[in-house]
Amino acid sequence: MPSHLHTHDISCQELLASIGDYVEGDLAPELCREIERHLAECEHCRVVVDTLNKTITLYHASAHEIILPDDVRGRLYYVLKLDDLRPKRP
Amino acid sequence: MINEAEPPLSLQALQAGDRAEFARLVEVYSTPIYRLALKMLAREQDAEDVLQNTFLKALQHIREFEGRSSLSTWLYRIAANEALMLLRRKRPEVSIDEEASEAEESLPLPEQFTDWCCLPEQEFATTEARRQLDQAIQKLPEKLRVVFLLRDIEGLSIKETGEVLNLTETAVKTRLLRARLALREHLAAYFSERLLSET
Numbered sequence: 098m099p100s101h102l103h104t105h106d107i108s109c110q111e112l113l114a115s116i117g118d119y120v121e122g123d124l125a126p127e128l129c130r131e132i133e134r135h136l137a138e139c140e141h142c143r144v145v146v147d148t149l150n151k152t153i154t155l156y157h158a159s160a161h162e163i164i165l166p167d168d169v170r171g172r173l174y175y176v177l178k179l180d181d182l183r184p185k186r187p
Numbered sequence: 188m189i190n191e192a193e194p195p196l197s198l199q200a201l202q203a204g205d206r207a208e209f210a211r212l213v214e215v216y217s218t219p220i221y222r223l224a225l226k227m228l229a230r231e232q233d234a235e236d237v238l239q240n241t242f243l244k245a246l247q248h249i250r251e252f253e254g255r256s257s258l259s260t261w262l263y264r265i266a267a268n269e270a271l272m273l274l275r276r277k278r279p280e281v282s283i284d285e286e287a288s289e290a291e292e293s294l295p296l297p298e299q300f301t302d303w304c305c306l307p308e309q310e311f312a313t314t315e316a317r318r319q320l321d322q323a324i325q326k327l328p329e330k331l332r333v334v335f336l337l338r339d340i341e342g343l344s345i346k347e348t349g350e351v352l353n354l355t356e357t358a359v360k361t362r363l364l365r366a367r368l369a370l371r372e373h374l375a376a377y378f379s380e381r382l383l384s385e386t
Contacts, residue, residue, distance in 0.1 A: 113294055117364035121345075144302045145371070151304045152371045153339055155311055159320055160340045163222040169235050173217060174210070176239050177246060182210035 107131050112142050120150055196258060202250050209249075213242055216259065219341055220266045226336050227270040229325050237273060241266040256350050263341070263351045267333055274329050295368060299375030303382050310381050323373035327366055334359055335366035 107115075112135055118124045119132050136143045165173075167186065174183040196215065200208040217238065224237035244265050252261055310316060324332060337348045338359070349359045 113296070117360050117367070120367075121360075141297075141300045144300050145297045147302060147304050148299075148375055149367055149371050152374055153367060155320060155374070156335075156339050156370070157342075159317065160222070160342070162317075163218070163225060165218045165221045165238075169221065169231075169238065170217060172235070173213065173239055173242065177209070177213065177242055179206060179210045179213065182207055184210075184214055 107135050109135075109139065109142055112136075112139075113145075116146060116149065120146070120153065198252070198254060198258065202252070209246060212245070212258070216262050217242070219259075220262060223263065223266055223336055223341060224270050226321075226324055226340060227267075227329070227333060228273060229321070233270075233273055237266055237269045240269045244269075257347075260343075260347050260350050263337060263343070267337070267351055271329060271333065294365065295372075297368065297372065299372055299379060301375060301379040301382060303375060303378035306378060306382055306385065310378070310385075316377075319374060319377045323370045326373060327369055331362050331366040331369065334362040335370070338363050339367070 112119075112132055115124060115128060115132060119129065124132070136146060171183070174180050196212055197205075197208055201212060220241050221234055221238045224241075225231065225234035228234055228237065241262060245262060252258070256264075324335070327335065333352065334348060334354075337343045337351055338345065343351065345356050345359050345363070348354070348363075349356050352359070354362075
């Protein structure tokens with residue numbers, strides 16, 4: 098990140114180190130406020146935090162796209178010798 | 188991302204060899220285990236092998252399960268180990284290099300500063316966007332990939348992710364942040380291009 102931005106209460110480097118806890122909502126309120134003050138003044142860090150949050154959101158949203166294919170499911174029940182107990186899918 | 192069936196699975200029945208209860212366990216957990224394996228390995232046949240081996244091992248060892256973690260954590264641990272073993276059999280040199288350098292690495296500095304969040308929502312749902320999401324995961328070192336998948340795709344807590352992988356919470360957090368930052372860089376490169384083509 099650009100060195101000229103290291104003039105806030107916390108530096109861009111310090112923000113980067115805390116960014117994980119910040120997006121998890123695990124930071125102490127005081128440090129959280131410091132980060133938000135920094136983000137209000139530092140465009141680069143704001144973009145990093147916003148696009149990091151967007152990245153996480155996109156992956157969360159993609160989580161349900163994979164369902165177990167029927168043939169794979171059938172073979173799983175077969176190798177487990179549970180064929181007779183395999184529920185029918187709606 | 189597991190939707191537990193109702194009523195809750197009975198460990199007592201599972202350990203007593205109740206086949207119907209084991210079938211319920213399979214029904215609840217097979218999709219999440221397959222998804223984890225597929226995202227780890229990116230090959231359907233490998234994912235199926237991991238899926239089958241996970242439940243065969245669960246069936247074989249369920250009586251030894253002491254309940255110190257949840258059933259889901261236990262199953263994810265078996266699956267993650269199966270997937271990592273398969274990866275290491277195929278590419279043993281990669282994991283050795285990664286393990287050796289982990290302690291000394293500092294956080295990579297962000298390089299992409301374009302704000303692509305404002306793209307229209309349909310840009311994030313295209314086939315190519317989905318391919319980029321998957322490709323970015325595959326570019327992660329496996330030790331970061333598995334942490335990211337457990338936490339951000341499967342929705343385990345930091346603590347549970349640590350239990351699955353036998354890592355401290357600090358190590359999970361560090362790997363998770365590295366993974367997320369790396370994925371952000373990859374996606375930023377793609378979506379910044381899309382932003383340019385929009386204007």
